Amino acid sequence: AVVSTQSTGYDENGDESKFLNELKEEADTQTRMNKEFFAEDANRERYEGFRPGQYVRVTIDNLPCEFVDHLDPTVPLVVGGIAGTEHQMGLLQTRFKRHRWYPKVLKNQDPVIVSLGWRRFQTRPVYSIQDHNMRQRMLKYTPEHMHCHSTFYGPLAPRTLR
Secondary structure (H helix, E strand, O other), rough: OOOOOOOOEEEEOEEEOHHHHHHHHHHHEEEEEEEHHHHOOHHHHHOOOOOOOOOOOOOOOOOHHHHHHOOOOEEEEOOOOOOOOHOOOEEEEEEOOOOOOOOOOEOOOOOOEEEEEEEEEEEOOEEEEEEOOOOEEEEEEEOOOOEEEEEEEOOOOOOOOO
C-alpha cells in the first residue's frame, strides 16, 4: 500500500525544515542590505522622500513682490502639491450621507462644495441608490439617515484620499 504524507514544515527530528530556514536567512540578508543602503541620507531621500518634520529649502521662481512684502516669518508656510495623476478630470463615484445637522434635504443636481485632498471645488452631483438587482436607481433627494451614491465630475483622486 502507498501511504502519502503531507509536509507539516517539520522534519522527523521536530526541527524546522530547511525551506523555512532558507527563507528566514534570505529575509535577514535582504534586511541587512536595506539597512546598509539606506544608512546614507542621500539614498533614503532619493527613494523615500523627506521625512516629516525635516527642514528643506524650497526655491520658487517668479514669486510676486507682494508675497515678500506681506510675509510674516513667525507664521509657518504650508507647501503642498498634488500627484501627477490628480491633474486628470473625470467622473467620481462616492458614498454619500447628509450630515444630521444640515437642516435641508439635498436635491439632485444642486450645487455642492466638495473638499478632496488639497482641492476644494463646486460640483453638481447625481444621487443614486443600489437596488436589490445591483442596478443604480437615480434619486430626486438624498435619503434621510441613509447612505447613497453620488456621481460628479471633478479631479480624479485615489480611493483613500479624505
